[in-house]
Amino acid sequence: MTRRSAGTLVVLGCALLLALPAAAQSLRFEKTVNYNLDRLIELETTVGAVKVHSVQFSQEAPSGAGKLFGKLRGADPEIDGNIGMAFDCENPEAKEWQVTFTLDFLDSKGKLIDRASTKEALEGQAKIATASHTTLKYVLPQIDKVKIRIEAKLD
Numbered sequence: 001m002t003r004r005s006a007g008t009l010v011v012l013g014c015a016l017l018l019a020l021p022a023a024a025q026s027l028r029f030e031k032t033v034n035y036n037l038d039r040l041i042e043l044e045t046t047v048g049a050v051k052v053h054s055v056q057f058s059q060e061a062p063s064g065a066g067k068l069f070g071k072l073r074g075a076d077p078e079i080d081g082n083i084g085m086a087f088d089c090e091n092p093e094a095k096e097w098q099v100t101f102t103l104d105f106l107d108s109k110g111k112l113i114d115r116a117s118t119k120e121a122l123e124g125q126a127k128i129a130t131a132s133h134t135t136l137k138y139v140l141p142q143i144d145k146v147k148i149r150i151e152a153k154l155d
Helices: 003-017 068-073 137-142
Strands: 026-034 041-045 048-059 082-106 112-136 147-152
Touching: 026 041, 041 082, 041 147, 048 147, 082 137, 112 137
Parallel strands: none
Antiparallel strands: 026 147, 041 048, 048 082, 082 112, 082 147
């Protein structure tokens, strides 16, 4: 094989990779932020076609806590606490993107306390993607930082 034909093969290979359908495209974002309650934390990133502007964390009682159904499910406000998450995001395209948010809750030494994951489908819209994660109440004050990973795939 000559040097010129090898170069042509490389160029053709690159062109084929670029020509792959967008369905094979998967883009990621990762950032570690301070865990602040009831404040907007700027992310200002674009993953695929989806723009994620910010996230806001809150702490709340577990859903159903104190009610009969909640007690049957095991929700106990003295043991369990909820972390609420609200991502301000938008997809200006008419194509649907599936976005996965994975959050690692870390202590002050960077050790993993707990992990939460949620998915949201966005198609030509802006929305606040919300999720709630139940964890042990006693670990809530130990959360110092949150490692946020966002992955988007064309659905």
